[in-house]
Amino acid sequence: MKDRNETSLKAFIALKRTNDAIDIAIRKDIRKYGLSVTEFAVLEVLYTKGPLTIQTIRDRILIASSSTTYVIERLIEKGYVLKEQDTKDRRTYYAGITDEGRKVMEDIFPMHAAMIQSFFDCLEEDELETLKEALKKVSARVSNII
Amino acid sequence: MKDRNETSLKAFIALKRTNDAIDIAIRKDIRKYGLSVTEFAVLEVLYTKGPLTIQTIRDRILIASSSTTYVIERLIEKGYVLKEQDTKDRRTYYAGITDEGRKVMEDIFPMHAAMIQSFFDCLEEDELETLKEALKKVSARVSNII
DNA sequence: TATAATTATCTCGAGTTCGAATTAAATAGA
DNA sequence: TCTATTTAATTCGAACTCGAGATAATTATA
Numbered sequence: 001m002k003d004r005n006e007t008s009l010k011a012f013i014a015l016k017r018t019n020d021a022i023d024i025a026i027r028k029d030i031r032k033y034g035l036s037v038t039e040f041a042v043l044e045v046l047y048t049k050g051p052l053t054i055q056t057i058r059d060r061i062l063i064a065s066s067s068t069t070y071v072i073e074r075l076i077e078k079g080y081v082l083k084e085q086d087t088k089d090r091r092t093y094y095a096g097i098t099d100e101g102r103k104v105m106e107d108i109f110p111m112h113a114a115m116i117q118s119f120f121d122c123l124e125e126d127e128l129e130t131l132k133e134a135l136k137k138v139s140a141r142v143s144n145i146i
Numbered sequence: 147m148k149d150r151n152e153t154s155l156k157a158f159i160a161l162k163r164t165n166d167a168i169d170i171a172i173r174k175d176i177r178k179y180g181l182s183v184t185e186f187a188v189l190e191v192l193y194t195k196g197p198l199t200i201q202t203i204r205d206r207i208l209i210a211s212s213s214t215t216y217v218i219e220r221l222i223e224k225g226y227v228l229k230e231q232d233t234k235d236r237r238t239y240y241a242g243i244t245d246e247g248r249k250v251m252e253d254i255f256p257m258h259a260a261m262i263q264s265f266f267d268c269l270e271e272d273e274l275e276t277l278k279e280a281l282k283k284v285s286a287r288v289s290n291i292i
Numbered sequence: 293t294a295t296a297a298t299t300a301t302c303t304c305g306a307g308t309t310c311g312a313a314t315t316a317a318a319t320a321g322a
Numbered sequence: 323t324c325t326a327t328t329t330a331a332t333t334c335g336a337a338c339t340c341g342a343g344a345t346a347a348t349t350a351t352a
Contacts, residue, residue: 007274008266009259012168014281019165020208021288022158027310028292036338041162054301062166064340069302071338091300091347113155115291120154122287123280128153131280134273135160141268142167145261146174173340182308200331210310215332217308237317237330 022119029115033108034078038063038071040108043080043097047105051096053086080104168265175261179254180224184209184217186254189226189243193251197242199232226250 023037030040041061046052052060058068072095075081080101086092097105120128169183176186187207192198198206204214218241221227226247232238243251266274 004271004274005259005263007278008263011266011274011278011281012262014278014285015161015165015168017208018281018285018288019161021285021292022161024208025288025292038338055299062163062170065301066303066341067339074337089300089348093301113151116158117151117154118291119284119288120157122283125150127276127280128150128157130273130276131284132153132157132160134269134277135157135164137268138265138277139160139164139167142164142171142265145264146167146171184308201329211331212311212333213309220308235318235330239331 022116025115025119026112029112030108033104036071036074038067039075042068042071042075042095043101043105044109046081046095046097047102047109051084051094053092053094057095075101168262171261171265172258175258176254179250181250182217182220184213185221188214188217188221188241189247189251190255192227192241192243193248193255197230197240199238199240203241221247 026040027037030037035043038061042057045057045060054068054072055065057072058065061068063071072081072083075095076083080098081095082098084094084096086094123131172186173183176183181189184207188203191203191206200214200218201211203218204211207214209217218227218229221241222229224247226244227241228244230240230242232240269277
């Protein structure tokens with residue numbers, strides 16, 4: 001099974017490279033709006049999912065909780081996010097996107113989505129589907145192992 | 147084509163998430179050896195490909211050239227890398243792994259490879275192959291567009 | 293009920309990363 | 323040949339990230 005192991009390592013290299021290349025493209029793109037990639041990721045998840053607790057955001061974006069605190073503070077300063085304490089559990093805070101934040105996302109998102117789509121348009125329909133499903137399996141597997 | 151676009155975005159989310167999860171796993175793993183993920187990536191490429199110029203390393207790892215300088219300086223301090231000026235073009239420097247660096251890699255690599263392989267062992271053979279190929283296509287596409 | 297353990301978030305310091313500007317060397321063009 | 327342009331690597335400051343430990347609140351247990 002040497003071949004299979006070899007393929008895994010190559011898949012991993014390709015995964016890392018693809019992710020990094022897309023990251024660079026996104027960074028350049030949203031830089032115009034004065035946002036970092038992490039800030040954009042947080043804004044995007046709040047935009048699509050509604051208000052979330054700090055730790056839910058942390059779990060979605062997979063950054064350290066101290067980084068989550070930091071990023072949300074930056075977004076609050078920019079007026080894109082509001083933080084509100086849970087009335088029941090006062091340890092917990094919800095972060096939600098503001099109207100201004102929503103406006104920015106409505107401005108950026110179409111272009112952002114189009115860019116992402118253009119990256120994947122080199123794949124056949126079924127190839128794209130397999131890619132997506134395989135990645136989901138692997139990320140679930142990684143979470144299980146850790 | 148709404149569906150296809152939707153799938154692209156989901157593939158991208160899955161890609162980012164998978165990459166981040168693996169990154170965290172690797173970070174934990176090589177932390178024991180006092181190496182950062184970037185340091186390990188540089189060491190790995192020098193280990194497998196032999197001496198390379200600073201900018202070749204930068205292109206492989208996809209980090210800023212200033213970061214490349216920084217990381218290689220750290221690796222030199224640790225005694226894992228040596229830097230040598232090109233005799234023909236004196237602007238250019240080659241970085242190569244030292245015997246000590248090689249020893250460390252021989253120590254880490256089998257475990258590292260096994261971990262990566264375990265992440266991908268949830269996929270069928272052909273699924274893994276498609277994943278690898280699709281990722282290669284996408285990363286090439288991204289490089290073309292940028 | 294009082295104390296212990298757990299959980300959510302934050303603070304802080306150290307190390308890493310980027311991007312812009314700089315230096316030094318090589319190449320191209322007048 | 324002299325100057326301009328390009329290229330490789332570095333320096334520098336600002337911003338970001340992590341991990342460890344602290345704080346505050348909740349839940350479990352004696």
